[in-house]
Amino acid sequence: MRRAAxxxxxxxxIALAAAAQPQSGFELMxxxxxxxxxxxxxxxxxxxxQEGEALWQQSGCAGCHGxxxxxxxxxxxxxxxxxxxxxxxxxxxxxINQCRVERQGAPAxxxxxxxxxxxxxxxxxQSRGLPVAPPADPRLAPAxxxxxxxxxxxxxxxxxxxxxxxxDNAGRRLAGSPIPQGHPNGYPLYRLEWQxxxxxxxxxxxxxxxxxSEPFAYGAPEYIAIETFLMSRAAxxxxxxxxVRP
Amino acid sequence: xxxxxxxxxxNPKRGEVIEIRTLIQHGMETGYRPGPxxxxxxxxxxxxxxxxxxxxEVFRAELHQAIAANPFxxxxxxxxxxxxxxxxxxxxxxxxxxxxxALTVA
Numbered sequence: 001m002r003r004a005a006x007x008x009x010x011x012x013x014i015a016l017a018a019a020a021q022p023q024s025g026f027e028l029m030x031x032x033x034x035x036x037x038x039x040x041x042x043x044x045x046x047x048x049x050q051e052g053e054a055l056w057q058q059s060g061c062a063g064c065h066g067x068x069x070x071x072x073x074x075x076x077x078x079x080x081x082x083x084x085x086x087x088x089x090x091x092x093x094x095x096i097n098q099c100r101v102e103r104q105g106a107p108a109x110x111x112x113x114x115x116x117x118x119x120x121x122x123x124x125x126q127s128r129g130l131p132v133a134p135p136a137d138p139r140l141a142p143a144x145x146x147x148x149x150x151x152x153x154x155x156x157x158x159x160x161x162x163x164x165x166x167x168d169n170a171g172r173r174l175a176g177s178p179i180p181q182g183h184p185n186g187y188p189l190y191r192l193e194w195q196x197x198x199x200x201x202x203x204x205x206x207x208x209x210x211x212x213s214e215p216f217a218y219g220a221p222e223y224i225a226i227e228t229f230l231m232s233r234a235a236x237x238x239x240x241x242x243x244v245r246p
Numbered sequence: 247x248x249x250x251x252x253x254x255x256x257n258p259k260r261g262e263v264i265e266i267r268t269l270i271q272h273g274m275e276t277g278y279r280p281g282p283x284x285x286x287x288x289x290x291x292x293x294x295x296x297x298x299x300x301x302x303e304v305f306r307a308e309l310h311q312a313i314a315a316n317p318f319x320x321x322x323x324x325x326x327x328x329x330x331x332x333x334x335x336x337x338x339x340x341x342x343x344x345x346x347x348a349l350t351v352a
Binding site for chain 2: 050
């Protein structure tokens with residue numbers, strides 16, 4: 001009797017704890033799409049990882065960083081991090097371009113261009129399976145707060161905030177597709193709708209255009225602020241790069 | 247050169263039926279879509295795929311516009327001996343690529 005009462009009392013607590021766990025968009029996908037992501041010989045994102053590995057050798061990254069499996073392991077799980085030079089957060093793509101421009105004297109790679117997506121996928125792939133671990137650096141707090149404000153701000157002709165879909169209605173459906181919690185743990189990823197690889201910023205632009213708002217330009221600090229917030233919101237989720245999404 | 251992923255079992259036995267999976271990086275532009283300038287983009291697809299084993303054809307496929315970018319093909323083959331597999335994709339604009347892999351029976 002006492003045990004039954006205790007179980008009744010605990011049940012809602014357990015449900016609450018479960019709801020607080022972030023859930024990867026992977027969990028909401030069709031079994032076929034999950035199988036495609038899981039199998040490295042069927043996951044088209046692996047073509048970009050392979051391309052990135054070749055670029056890593058050819059464009060001199062290996063000269064300083066050596067074997068990426070050791071030197072880059074865990075990097076993608078931490079980014080964005082605080083960058084002294086920018087006096088603000090820097091994302092992984094920004095860091096790769098910083099290495100090119102400042103350490104190699106080479107031109108920056110175009111954002112969303114194939115070479116940068118390939119290098120970004122290869123670097124992030126080294127952290128696959130590691131939990132998202134945003135740094136506790138207090139200098140990131142302003143960006144995180146700005147990102148959260150952007151996440152909660154209503155935008156576009158549909159006047160919807162990210163939170164209205166990804167917090168309030170996650171797990172429900174928008175037309176035919178399930179609404180995920182909106183986590184950044186698989187990027188760059190292969191989206192079937194794109195028939196190609198894309199960055200988190202491309203995904204965010206899709207969501208912004210979806211509510212009929214004008215997306216920020218690629219590389220805008222707003223995206224990096226949103227990413228900084230999204231990474232703290234996704235803490236503990238495992239990295240999936242290269243993920244596959246519908 | 248387009249990137250490819252080819253997956254074969256490592257040491258199949260004689261008489262075994264094996265699964266072979268291939269993936270190639272290709273845009274498979276249908277020829278129906280308008281480009282950013284509003285003009286319809288030219289078709290640019292892979293039109294044929296063949297797999298030879300010791301120079302003998304074991305699998306062939308024709309590809310068409312409705313096939314997604316970066317086409318993935320999976321087929322099976324009866325293993326009779328060790329040898330060389332040659333995979334060839336060819337298509338519009340002179341696209342042609344061949345990859346070879348050794349198959350060694352256990």
